[in-house]
Amino acid sequence: MNKIIKYVIADLLRSRTILVYTAVLLVLSFSVFSMEDNADKGVVSLLNIVLFVVPLVSIIFSTVYLYNSAEFMELLVSQPLRRNVIWMSIFIGLAGAVSLAFAVGVGIPVIFYAATASGLILVLCGCALSLIFVSVALWAAVRIRDKAKGIGLAILLWLYFALLFDALVLFLLFQFSDYPIENGMVALSLLNPIDISRILILLQIDISALMGYTGAIFRSFFGTGGGVALTIAVLILWSAVPLWFSLRFFKRKDL
C-alpha cells in the first residue's frame, strides 16, 4: 500500500498542474496579503478564492487524473493486490498531494501575514475541502466510464455545491421567511461542505454582526463545543461517505 501511495504522490507532485496550482495560490495569497492593510481583510479576500477555486481544482484535477491513469489501475488490479488497498492508496495519494499543494500555497502566506484564528481556520477548511472534493471526484469517476461524461458530472457537482445550492437556500429562505426556519436553515447548510467552511470563517471575522438576533442561533450552534464537534464530524462524513460509495462500486466494477 505504501508503495502505491508513494508512487501516486511522486507522480502527482511531478505533474505540472499541481506545481502551477501551488504557485498560483502562493502568488495570489502573497499579493492579497501585501495589498490589504490588515490581516482579516486579506482572509476575507482569500475566502472567496478558497471557497471557489479549491473545490473546482480538487474535483476536476482528480477526475482527470483518474481517467488518465485507468491503464495504470488495470495493471495494478492484475497484480496480487486487494482492490480496496489499490483504491484507498489512490485516494490517499491524490488527497495528500492536493491538500499539500493547498497547505503550501495558502498556509505559508497565512503564517507570514495572518497567523490568527481566522487564518488558521481558513487553512484547515481549505484542506478539508480538498479532501472532500477529491473523494467526490473518486465517486464520480468510478461511476461513469466515459471520460467526457465523467468530467461533465464533476463540473456539474462543483457548480451545484458552489452556486446552485446557495441560490436554492436563498430561495427557500425568502419563501419561508414567515416561519421559524432558523434551525432548519442551519441543518440545511450542513448539507454543503462549502457552506460549512464559509460559516466557520464567518464566525471569526463577522462576529459583531452575527451577535444580533440570528447570531444567537448561529453561535449557540456553531460556537459551542457540541456544535464544533458536529461540524467536524459532518466534514469527515462528507469526505468518508463518497469515498465509501466509490470503494464499494470499485470493488465490484468490471474494468
Add this chain to the structure above:
Amino acid sequence: MVAGMVRAATIEVGPRHRITSIKSALELAADGDTIRVVGGTYREGNLAIHKRVAILGVDHPVIDGQKQYEPLSIFAPNVTIQGFTIEASGQSAVTDIAAVKIYDTHHVTIADNVFDDNFFGVYIQGSSQCTIRNNRLTAYGKTEQLTGNGIHAWKSDSLHIGGNTVTGHRDGIYLEFVTHTEVRDNHSLNNRRYGLHFMFSHDNGYYYNTFTNNGAGVAVMYTKHVRMEHNVFSENWGDAAYGLLLKDITDSHVAHNVFSRNTTGILMEGSNRIQMQRNQFQGNGWALKIQASCMDNRLTQNNFVQNTFDVATNGSLVLNTFEHNYWDKYEGYDLDKDKEGDVPYRPVSLYSMVVEKYPMAMLLFRSFMVVLLDRTERVLPSLTPENLKDDRPLMNPVDL
C-alpha cells in the same frame, strides 16, 4: 458668617476617639466644620446631613446600609463626602434608595469613594453645581429590575461627573432633565442596560468616556445641543444593542469617538443636524444605521474600517450628507492624485438591506451568490438608495 468661618473645627470620629458615631458628630458640628472619620464599619441607619460640613474618610471607613437604609441623604449645600466605602443600601421598588442621595441643593462634592452593592449609587435630584469625581461603583444586580442606576441625576444643572467607574448597575450614568453638565473620563462597563442614558438633557458634553460591554450599549434621546467627543463605545453585542443610539437628538456634535466591535455602531432615528466628524468605526456588524427619519446630518472625515456592513437605512429618501470619509471597502481609483476617489462610493450594500428584512439571510453572507448580487447592485443601483453615496471618498484613512 465670618465668625462661622473662623470657628471651623475638625471633629474626629473613630472607635478610639471620644466620638464613635458619625451621627453624634453631625449633631455636634456647625456649618463649615470638617468631620474626619477613621477606619471601621459604621452601621447607623440613615445619616441625614442638614449642615454645611465636609465628611472625610481616612483609610476608607465603611458606611453600611444593612440592606435597609439609605446610608447618606444630603439636604445642605457645600457638603463634601470623600474617601468612604459605602455599601449595602436598601432596595425598594417604590422609592429610589441610593447610597448617597442629594436633595435639592447645590455645590455638593462626592469624591474618591467606593460604592459596593447598592441599589442606586449616587442620586442627584433638583441640584446644581455638584461634583461626582473618581468614585468606583459596583453592583451585582441579576436583572434590570433588581438594580438601580450608578450615577443618576434628575432635574439638575451644571454637574460635573468625572473619572468614575461604574459596573453592574442598571444604567451606568443616567441623566434626565439635566442641563449644562460635563461628563468626562468615566468608565461604564458591564451594566445591565445602558452604559450612558440621557433624556431631555440639553447643552451637555461627554468627553473621554469609555462605554464597554453594556447590555444595550448607550442610548440618548430627545435632546439638543449635545457634544460627544473622544469617547470609546465598544463590544456592545446583541440584537437590540447599539454602540450609540441617537433618538431625536438635534444640533449636536459627535466627533473623535471610536466605535469598535459593536453589533451596531450608531443607530440614528429622528435625529437632525448632527455633525459627525473624525470618528473611527472599526469591526462593527453595522457601522451606522441611519433611518430615513433623519435629515441634515453631516458625516465627514470618518474612518470606516473592517465593518461587516458600513451603512444601512430603511428607506430610499436620503437627506444627509456623506463626504470625505474613508471606506476600506472602496474600490475606486484616484487618477488626479488629489487623495480623493474619482468615483462615488455607495456604502449601502444590497445584502445589508436583505439581511435587515430577512435576518436569517446572514447565513449566506460572503457566499459567491451574495457577492455577485452585491456587485451587480453596486454597478446598477436599483434597490439601494441612489443618493446615499460619498461623492469624494478619501483614499487613505484620516489621522485621528
